[in-house]
Amino acid sequence: MSPLYLKNVRHLDWNTCAIRAGHLRVDPGPRGGIEHVDAVPGGAEAIECGGKLVTKSFAVGHHHIYSALARGMPPPPRVPTSFVEILELVWWRLDKALDTDMIRASAIAAGIDAARAGSTFIIDHHASPNAAANSLHVIAEALDEIGLSHLLCYELSDRDGPTSLAAGLDETHSFLENRQGLVGLHASFTVSDSLLDKAMEIARGTGTGLHVHVAEAESDQEHCMATYGKRCIERFAEAGALALPKTILAHCIHLNDSERALIAGSNAWVSQQAESNANNAVGTLDAGGFPDRVFIGTDGMHGDCLAAARAAYLAAQSHDAPSPVETYERLRRVHHYLAENDFEGDGENNLVVLDYDPPTPVTPDNWPAHVMYGLNRSHVSKVISDGRVVVDGGRCALIDEEKALAFAREQAARLWKKLR
């Protein structure tokens, strides 16, 4: 593949927020870079950007692609009255009903949504207890077709018994043999000590980390104290999970000071999902003690990192009150997580071309405030992933979107029928 040239851009460095006008050469491939060039060679593939802002695309720090067909689904048999009931009556009913076609449709729908919102990388946490076999491979294939990079895991849990767990372990093993990924665990309250040990053994053996929900609701802590005589973070730290630099602890809403100190002194990372936390009424992340370990996810609600960052910014004002700059760094920290751990597919050749024409000047100093108060997915006009154009004019360029979304609606109807 030859490089792609972006002519007449205002390139905004995602890390320093420095802005430089000119032309960019975008190298292809999962580890490709970019370079400012004085001229575009004749005959090269080039896109005229007319002075538009170009910056790095986004990465979703924690997603649940399997929930992509949930939008508008039939209500649960009764109204859930606790977080555990939300899982039992909504999400565990849904994930148990998934089959391979529905998983494929979910991945296509979630991938299209994320790509159109300017995300080129998805860290996903997948569960389909009655269709675990091949599930991660199917998701990977769908995201590959759309042109997105990914870091997948299968949610291991004791909640559905040994047969389902064995299928999840098989899928984890076979996926990690071929592709980059993590070892998924549901949450402390559905993971026995023997499963936690097994997950750690796989993570160490394959050189990866855990991806697990932690203290999303107070009930996770209560269960951990009652069953193991310790708190969730203590349990995962004692198992060795926090020493692994690829480990992601999702949520971490209900922590005490000693757990905060354990995270602060560890190699693990925390993902924040403010919209989902509001939706489930479980509380708000207070990143006090470990602000430089937090990045942002969407928890299956959508693939729009800008919306998730704004929600995190607003929700946290009554807690650790991060500034626009701190929240912007939180939005971008996932790139450090991916780079420091040498994961593929989040290089500098992942870009968004923004059709953003604000009423106030954009400067390196005020860019984070533009991101919190102005920029949104409607400004994403082109998305470049691994040096290829994957979204053009707001539509996915590598797949037939119309056909893909028609397939998703067909599978959603099948899924909903099973949920009635």
Ligand SMILES: [Zn+2]
């Ligand atoms: Zn989650």
